[in-house]
Amino acid sequence: MISPSPTQQQPDRDVKPEPKKVKSTPTRKRTGQTPLALFIKAIFRPLFKGIYYLLRAIQTHKLVTLCVIVLLLGSIVATNYFSTGQLPLGVGNDPFNFHVHGKNGGGDTVKNWLYALRDGDSATMSLIDKAISQPPNPDQLISQFSQTKAHLTWKSINVTGVYPEADTTIDSFVEVDLSATGPGGNVSGIMIWHFVTITQTSELLLNVNLVDFRAPLR
Known part of the structure; x- marks a missing residue:
């Protein structure tokens, strides 16, 4: 005997499947949003x-900006000149202006003596040496170191040091670069002089001596 098959229950169509939960991973902060970046900003x-805004103002008011720049540069130049007696970039700079206590410091006297030696002017050297207790012999120095008698070429004169002393005297050192023409070609030399000057009512040369006279090291 064949028994009838049991009736199958139809699935409930009204029951909806539960949606899958998608876990979201936390997004990483951008570099510009970090606390350090925000602090720097x-x-x-x-x-x-x-x-x-400054650049915008400069573009808008070009004439005013130019006037401000000119006034600023002028004040810098004036301050530098009145404090040091020199213009910027060495313009008008006199190396023989020693700038001691707001004065020349005897630099003109040193310059006149050296140029007289270079040109072989013994009379000028004697007048400048009047305050020296035992002055050097101008004619002897001219025969050894001048351009006219010793046939040396003075290439450059450089003030290497100026030192004001407590007794109001001023020590200065001057280097002279020399050259001479020999049978085998040009010969170079270095001459260093030490001067002692004083500036009271007038500039006086108190002492002068030759420190060194040699050929430069190769």
Whole structure:
């Protein structure tokens, strides 16, 4: 005997499957959003804004900006000149202006003596040496070191040092680069002089001596 098959229950169509839960991974902060980056932005943002608005103002008011720059440069030049007696970039700079106590410091006397020696002017050297207790013989120095008698070429004169002393005297050192023409070609030399000057009512040369006279090291 064949028994009838049991009736199958139909699935409930009204029951919906539960949706799958998708776990979201936390997004990583960008570099510009980190606390350190925000701190740096807070510091530099006002500076950059100020530069930006300054450039905008310069573009808008070009004439005013030019006048401000000229006045600023003029004040810098004037301050430098009145404090040191020199113009910027060495313009009008006199190496024989020793700038001691706001005065020349005897630099002109040193310069006149050296140029007289170079040109073989013994009379000028004797007049400048009047304050020296035992002055050197001008004619002897001229025969040894002048361009006219010793046939030397004075290439350059450089003040290497100026030292004010407590007794109001001023020690200065001057280097002279020399050259001469020999049978085998040009010969170079270095001459260093030491001067002692004083500036009271007038500039006086108190002492002068030759420190060194030699050929430069090769």
